[in-house]
Amino acid sequence: MHSLGGSRSQTPSPATLTAEHADHTHSHSHAHLQLDQKLHSSVLQTPDDLETSEFPSEDCSVMAGGSLTGWHADVATVMWRRMLGILGDVNTIKDPEIHAQVFDYLCELWQNLAKIRDNLGISLDNQSSPPPPVLIPPLRILTPWLFKATMLTERYKQGKLHAYKLICRIMKRRQDVSPNTDFLMHFYNIMHQGLLHQDQDIVNTIIKHCSPRFFSIGLPGATMLILDFIIAASRVTACSSLNAPRVEAQILLGSLVCFPNFYEELAALHPTTADVVRTKFPEVKVRGGTFTC
Numbered sequence: 001m002h003s004l005g006g007s008r009s010q011t012p013s014p015a016t017l018t019a020e021h022a023d024h025t026h027s028h029s030h031a032h033l034q035l036d037q038k039l040h041s042s043v044l045q046t047p048d049d050l051e052t053s054e055f056p057s058e059d060c061s062v063m064a065g066g067s068l069t070g071w072h073a074d075v076a077t078v079m080w081r082r083m084l085g086i087l088g089d090v091n092t093i094k095d096p097e098i099h100a101q102v103f104d105y106l107c108e109l110w111q112n113l114a115k116i117r118d119n120l121g122i123s124l125d126n127q128s129s130p131p132p133p134v135l136i137p138p139l140r141i142l143t144p145w146l147f148k149a150t151m152l153t154e155r156y157k158q159g160k161l162h163a164y165k166l167i168c169r170i171m172k173r174r175q176d177v178s179p180n181t182d183f184l185m186h187f188y189n190i191m192h193q194g195l196l197h198q199d200q201d202i203v204n205t206i207i208k209h210c211s212p213r214f215f216s217i218g219l220p221g222a223t224m225l226i227l228d229f230i231i232a233a234s235r236v237t238a239c240s241s242l243n244a245p246r247v248e249a250q251i252l253l254g255s256l257v258c259f260p261n262f263y264e265e266l267a268a269l270h271p272t273t274a275d276v277v278r279t280k281f282p283e284v285k286v287r288g289g290t291f292t293c
Contacts, residue, residue, distance in 0.1 A: 073135050081141070091148045096156050103149060103162035106142055110166055113137040114173070136176050143170065143183075150190050154199075161205050164194055168209035174217055184221055192269050195228040203232050204244055211248035215255050224278075226256060227268040 060066035064074045090106075093099040117137045123130045149156070149163035171187060179187070194206050207229075214229075215222055233249035259266065267278055 077135060081138075084141070089148075090145055091152065096159065099156050100158035100162060103146075103159045103166070106145070107162055107166050107169075110139065110142060110170065113139055114169075117176075139170060139173065139176070140179070140183075142166065143187075146170075147186060147190055150194065157199070157201070161201060164202060164205045165209045167191075168206055168214075171219065172210055172213045172217060175219075179219075181220075184219065188221060188224055188269070191225055192228055195225070195232040196271065200235065200239055200241070200244075203235055204239070204241070207232055207236050207252065208245035208248050211245070211252040212255055214252065215259075223259065223266055224269050226259070226266060227271040229253075230256070231271045 059068060061068050061070075061072045061075045063078055090099070090102050093102060114137070117139060120133045120136065121129065146163040146167050149160055150167070152160055167187070167190070191206065194202050197203060210229075215226075229252060233253050236244050236249040237246055269278065
């Protein structure tokens, strides 16, 4: 992936290999199926990664439309993406244990990419900030696999938990390339259903790995999940498990206290239905404060 202002080369990604199978691994309500169909091409093909430059630079590789031959950074990027794409759709793995191991490794792979990205902002003398890099690690390249994993059956629970964990880690970072509207719609729909899930382990995972930065990075539309997070946090505090992320839930709720001071009436997704239904909720501060006290 290229940073804002940089050129991009059209390359295949593992996301494009999952698109043709995306509608065959889950069963949802009619409204959810309509949403999946609407986002099928726009999200799973990750258009952020597939845009091309109209005027390729001469000092880039032949693969990117330039004249340079040999091994260059953009060539390495393309080869890495193609090798990752050779895996096909990892969500078609039949054995739940192997599926969980793959997603556990994807968490490790992403962590390495995140470290690479963080190191790009460090100068050799540690006295100044280097200029923005042209090539940056594609930190959202795994999201199609992760989104699809959350739709699998209970049989793949461990892999689903890894997927939810990584989705939260990816989206609570500052985004080098702003997610498009369709991507955010799909992301919020998945988070909405996860926070309302009957499985307390899924709720605990989301609360643990979204706290404390989820609402501080300013994702467009993130406040739509405020009610979901408040109710999920209350479930965490009432949970009998000793490993429940109670501290994370309290910190996350604390980060919401200031919102009603600036917004008199917030729109949010209705917290009693998994469908995408908007509602108005003017008592966010009272509701959230009840659980932080």
